[in-house]
Amino acid sequence: MSAVYGYLRVSGTDQVLDLQRDALAKAGCDRVWEEVASGAKNDRPELIDLLDHLRPGDTLIVWRLDRLGRSLTHLIETVEDLQSRGVSFKSLTETIDTSSPGGMLVFQIFGALAQFERALIQERTVAGLAAARARGRIGGQPKRIDAAKARQIQRMIEDGTPKSEIAAVLGIGRATLYRHLAAPSS
Template identity: 60%
Template sequence: MSTETPRQQYLLGYARVSTLEQDEALQVDALTAAGCGRIFVDKASGSLQHRPQLDALLEHLRPGDTVVVWRLDRLGRSLRHLIDTIQDLQARGVAFRSLTESIDTSTPGGRLFFHVFGALAEFERDLIRERTHAGLAAARARGRKGGRPTVWTPEKLQVAQQMYDSGQHAITIARVLGVSRASVYRALQSTGPLTMMQSSTPHRS
């Protein structure tokens, strides 16, 4: 029979400040007062994909634990990311609390709140998708295609063709005209046969 002591269930705090100059003391004090036995702190932009301390927190979690944050925006990069993260916690048997908004997913009211949150986020995505499709359809009806406007003017195309005809490589043409090499290839292909090898070594002056 195993004599291993079951792991204690913890309140684990997560704090984030957006720059190295900001002080996380306010968040840490609030999380400590809430009873968090350990606090993970990231100093990074909310839009940054990789947050090492959040990753460490997620790896440390066990069923029955609770993640605590000072405010909702400290955890999620966006509403969708916040909802996905909390749904992942719930699937792992981990609760979530936000002190400022008084949300606790270990309670029926807290779980209901995030179900409503998730439904609103899905509704917002559907509206954005619908508006995008309607805008593209309207543009097509007016004879325009979606996407970025071209950087190529008739004058630039003429210069590119002249440089190509004189034996210049695409990388040189791109540098002179301030466009990408791939854009040069596409432009020359659209104006006529392109026989220049894309893998050619650029010539050096």
């Protein structure tokens, strides 16, 4: 026997759940999970419990999409997981219903847009790195030990200065000094 379950969430205790409660009650939910947690959190216990309760043929209803997912990517992954398990998804505010062909189309468009956004971000990152390399910038942290410091380290080692003192004088960590000394070019 299929069931209709609802999930509602607010980010803080100062927010009221009444609007969402009323909408989910009107939608005919058999049971509703309520949560006070940031949407950015991965470990929302009520959502996890709800997802464990869902069976093929069930329907999950939320008042708005942002109540379920912390990002478009997370939301799409969650709904795709529901679909693979035979569970329908409805968002009341956006009027999305994955049990209908039109609802699935809308959701697949969201998925395509998220994939497009990821590709654009990757493309901009690659272009930015290439432009930085063209200007002589290599990625990562700047070197803590330049050529002048390397020469000073060599002189201090030859003079018998303790390594902890060398690190303190040069303002570098001992681990940085030891990595420099262990490097093949030292």
